[in-house]
Amino acid sequence: DGGITQSPKYLFRKEGQNVTLSCEQNLNHDAMYWYRQDPGQGLRLIYYSQIVNDFQKGDIAEGYSVSREKKESFPLTVTSAQKNPTAFYLCASGFGELFFGEGSRLTVL
Amino acid sequence: KNQVEQSPQSLIILEGKNCTLQCNYTVSPFSNLRWYKQDTGRGPVSLTIMTFSENTKSNGRYTATLDADTKQSSLHITASQLSDSASYICVVSAEAAGNKLTFGGGTRVLVKP
Numbered sequence: 001d002g003g004i005t006q007s008p009k010y011l012f013r014k015e016g017q018n019v020t021l022s023c024e025q026n027l028n029h030d031a032m033y034w035y036r037q038d039p040g041q042g043l044r045l046i047y048y049s050q051i052v053n054d055f056q057k058g059d060i061a062e063g064y065s066v067s068r069e070k071k072e073s074f075p076l077t078v079t080s081a082q083k084n085p086t087a088f089y090l091c092a093s094g095f096g097e098l099f100f101g102e103g104s105r106l107t108v109l
Numbered sequence: 110k111n112q113v114e115q116s117p118q119s120l121i122i123l124e125g126k127n128c129t130l131q132c133n134y135t136v137s138p139f140s141n142l143r144w145y146k147q148d149t150g151r152g153p154v155s156l157t158i159m160t161f162s163e164n165t166k167s168n169g170r171y172t173a174t175l176d177a178d179t180k181q182s183s184l185h186i187t188a189s190q191l192s193d194s195a196s197y198i199c200v201v202s203a204e205a206a207g208n209k210l211t212f213g214g215g216t217r218v219l220v221k222p
């Protein structure tokens with residue numbers, strides 16, 4: 001089935017560690033996005049990529065990094081520079097209509 | 110600043126009853142408005158999309174309305190079911206490079222038997 005796969009579903013991080021969230025899509029979409037969701041707030045854009053080997057910062061890029069080496073993959077690294085990383089992270093792809101993955105919940109211990 | 114405000118933040122309804130969720134936006138220039146349903150711990154799923162010229166659009170028991178003049182949209186759920194318990198997110202797209210999206214904070218709906 002076509003769709004977006006995020007992994008892991010749950011992730012725990014110790015302070016000072018970098019962690020990488022995986023996002024894979026087989027929808028043949030050029031554009032991919034990473035959003036952060038906090039309780040009671042709208043989704044906030046972290047990074048987006050409209051084509052392979054190119055990506056742009058979103059509204060809250062500080063403390064995060066991405067790569068786009070393949071059309072199907074857009075991994076997000078949460079670095080130790082992100083001071084409040086505990087959140088629900090959503091990957092999406094598409095243009096106009098977005099298709100979302102099932103999300104990854106990151107908790108800092 | 111582009112903003113999307115949703116109300117109420119949460120509501121509880123009895124199974125079989127109807128409810129209406131509100132979305133007010135200041136996004137300009139407007140391109141389209143979407144309603145997404147997000148089950149707890151899952152990714153959002155699109156319910157409807159409405160462009161400037163559309164006033165009403167239905168998807169099963171979900172009916173969305175749009176008043177582009179007052180910049181308001183509503184999502185009406187008819188004959189609610191337990192499976193309607195979820196967060197409903199209003200998303201407005203600006204007609205500009207990249208069609209930037211602005212997300213509302215969502216309305217959490219709990220349907221009780």
